[in-house]
Amino acid sequence: MTDTPARQANPLVTGSEIARLAGVTRAAVSNWRRRYDDFPTPSGGGVNSPLFDLAEVQAWLDRQRKGQEVSADVQLWQVLRGAYGDDMLGGLVDVARLLSEGVAPEKLPADVVRLARELAESGGAAEAVSVLAERFTESVRRAGSDQVTAPRVIRAVRHFAGEVAPDATLFDPACGIGSLLLAIGPEQGVRRCGQESDARRAVFAQLRADLTGHTDVGIVTGDSLRNDRWVDLKADLVVCDPPVGEPDWGREDLLLDPRWEFGTPSRAEGELAWLQHAYAHTAPGGRVLMVLPASVAYRKAGRRIRAELVRRGILTQVTALPSGTAASHALPVHLWQLRRPRTLGDAATRVRIVDLTAGDPDGSLEPTAEQMAEVPLVDLLDDAVDLTPGRHVEDSHRDYAVEYQTLRRELTEQVRLLAELLPTLVAGDGPGLPDGPTVSVADLARAGLVEYGDPEPVSISDQLDTDYLQGFLRSAANTRRSTSSSGTFRLDGKGARIPQMDISEQRRYGAAFRALQEFEERARRVVELSRDAATLARDGLGNGALAPDS
Template sequence: MNAESRSGADLLVTAAEIARSVGVTRAAVSGWRRRHADFPAPVGGGTRNVLFVLSEVHTWLDRHRRSDPGEVLLWQALRRTYGDDMTRGVAGIADLFVTGAAASLDDEIASQATALAAESSPSEVVAGLTARLAGSAVPEHVTGPRLIRAVKHFAGQAHGVVFDPACGIGSLLLALGDGCGVAGQELDPAAARLAGSRARLAGRGDVTIRTGDSLRADGWPELRAPLVVCDPPVNAPDWGREDLLLDARWELGVPTRAEGELAWLQHCYAHVAPAGRAILVMPPAVAHREAGRHIRAELVRRGLLTQLVALPPGMAAKHDQPVHLWLLARPASPDDAVSSVRMVDLTANDPDGPLTPTPGQVVDVPLVELLDETVDLTPARHVAASRSDRLAQYASLREDLAHRLHELLTLLPPLTAGPGTLDAARMSIEDQRLYGAAFRALDEFERQVKELADLGEQAASMARDGLTSGAIRPQ
């Protein structure tokens, strides 16, 4: 049933019908649902074709200005002209408002944009188009609002210069750099132009965005910032390894072709000032992939990684998979290096819920415990291990040891004086049976003594670790 055939205040519509009425793609509606906690909740339908109350959707659209017919017409004109390259179209409109020149726009689009800005403001027009850009195409260089909120939460208050070497259209950088100097670099020229224009339209004269490949051609070689943030490109087929093998930035080791994320991590760390911090968005696989084990080990060994946070699914604009936040710090002196890494597991949380972990979601892991054969830094693994009941485990082991010790006494056969040297040929069948049983009992006793030694070593190790961590205490 279509929306047109329904009546009443509680008309129900599908996502496809919402998209048609507003003039956007169905993917745009899915993006709004994923990134905006206040988008109306579905009230019916199946998993593939959910239904929404039309009046609630209209209220939400009005609140977010997505039902503005002028904005819809402008967006449709941009789509007809630029197709999938909508970043370039929105950047052209932002350039028009900043410079007054419409060289990259046709006259119809420039006229529509100017008329729409007269009704509100240039910055509101660009903000609306940027929101549509993030909600429809979801390009690689757009960081969604949920992820921005998480980065802001764990980065804390920024002071001095904030730097983002893969800033995209500038959403993360501008959100973190409020009241600070801002520097960024972006490979895509249109995205870099849009980031710079958004800053100027917001009255930010302290923002400088440079264009270029940050890994191959660092546009800020001398910059050392108190805070570096980055949502780097992932799964890049070629991050430039062959051209950068001897680069000084790889102080933790040269990443493999498959570990481009660890190249971005080291690039960001190279730009961190003494006593400064970096916070990066990473795929979960970076925490445990075999190819990155040596770099992870060096990062931990030097005490540079301070915290690793596993965020809930649905935080990223590009996909619904979980992501991690890696927090690094450059010690002002060797004595400032950390002795443990804080592991936070928020994967079970609502993506729009609180970001402060409960006591059961966080654990401080000593560096030495992370430096095993795998150097697996997955937070869930360490948080789960910290929640184990060491006291109950130790009590169970102790009881098992006592039981096994009692059993050992019964395994030793009772022996009496014998005739001396045995003559097996003259032994009776009964004597052969008795001697055979005694030797088998001694073999079993010896075997169980060895098992008991292993069990005792396990109990002692568990008790020692529990006492050291404070999980258990002596009676």
């Protein structure tokens, strides 16, 4: 018994599709829902993505004189969704089969058959299947999924792939519905090979290729990592937007697989398994362009594999694409480029690092001089092998000499001031001062001379100097009294005591305590500057930006 997609009385449409029907913005539709009590109520969907009955919407638009003629592709999409519901990919496959073979699949509704044929007659089968693929991609994007490669990602891969020879072999081991594979290179001449784990996506990708006039395209079904259907394929260019965050990518079954030339990826590094799988399918001189999450550049588990890719001169470029390039989130994604050397001396000696994160995702993808750096391999091979572009681009444009001289001058000045701040002290009257008349802070507070501030009490009377008060509160006796057995310091307001002195003596001691406080703060600044200067000097000497004075 064949499964028949569930049919609804009328197709349902989203707010965005209502906007397209009426020729207005999505915000205008939201405004109509608030302003007009007779606007159709949702017939399905959720609170954040309601669906409306198409017939009710069209009737309301006609009454309000806000409607316009519904295009054939909009009608087809709406009827498809009404017939197939969540199984829109199945609907796309059935329509593509109809357009390719001319015979309607048994379960394809008659109104879908009619609208699909009308759309193909008006603009051609290639245009019809392309429009449906675009609508499917947009619907997936609105749902917050990354199951289909975003148009902006495709644009970026196409840009950095550059010209593709007409006799080249292209390969996408996770081709989905074929969007990336079919977008790279000329339509004619290029041999395109793809593999996709989802059978329906693979079928649609093949039908899409056939209908859009791409020649020599072969797409097979299967998990590329567990069941490589293109074992002997060596491609000139491998492009891929692989699945991300999948711990069950088959590591336990593939521990000794020869594809792991640079190291066996951990369970958390499935993306590096895809990267090595792609590289294994390159011919000498062949390239890999792979879309990867930004975290692949720095995760600890992938350090060894990243180091091998750099050390052997395989990695040629890492590009951080503009934020918003991915469909499902606003985080930047990276585009890694590998190249298989033709000979031993053909390996890369530098990695081009490009940081486009501050750019417009729809703007130019050509980096400026300030957005890129040619980084020697040795500079990447530290303990972390962090390939994050922003870090290396920023470092490459630092003026080490100017920065070092500025630090050196400031450090010299701070050391001079430090020596001047240390107060001149002479021998006192001996250890008897703490044994003389004293008063507790609690008594001073009750007398209205002190209030408890944060973190220390302060004087609110001209009879008591604040610096004198706080200085003696930090004395050894009071510190011991306020420190617990675990080493935690908390002022003991009841037990803390200070010597009794007249105000002139208080101010004399207060000035000394204030100078010591400033001395300690200045000393901490000197330590920070010393650390920064030493780090900068060591880095500059190591990368050639600085040299010893002759």
